[in-house]
Amino acid sequence: MIELDFVESDSHAHMAASPRMLDETDHLIAVWDGKPARGYGGTADVVAAARERGVPITVVWPKGATRD
Secondary structure (H helix, E strand, O other), rough: OOOOOOOOOOOOHHHHHHHHHOOOOOEEEEEOOOOOOOEEEEEEEHHHHHHOOOOEEEEOOOOOOOOO
16 A cells, blocks of 8 residues: 555545556556546546556446446
8 A cells, every 4th residue: 555645635635646656557447438537636637647658548438337
């Protein structure tokens, strides 16, 4: 387990965790509808960061699924 120095689970904590997570992976599996993030640190931001690093990405989004 890797812990960062955040007390609140907010958008800044999520975005700070993304590069740290990408440091530890060689492939990202993203459950993502392909739409822009609804806030800073959303899935679209993580996917963009992975693309910038050249990390391979598999996007999973079941046909007919919606996000609320």
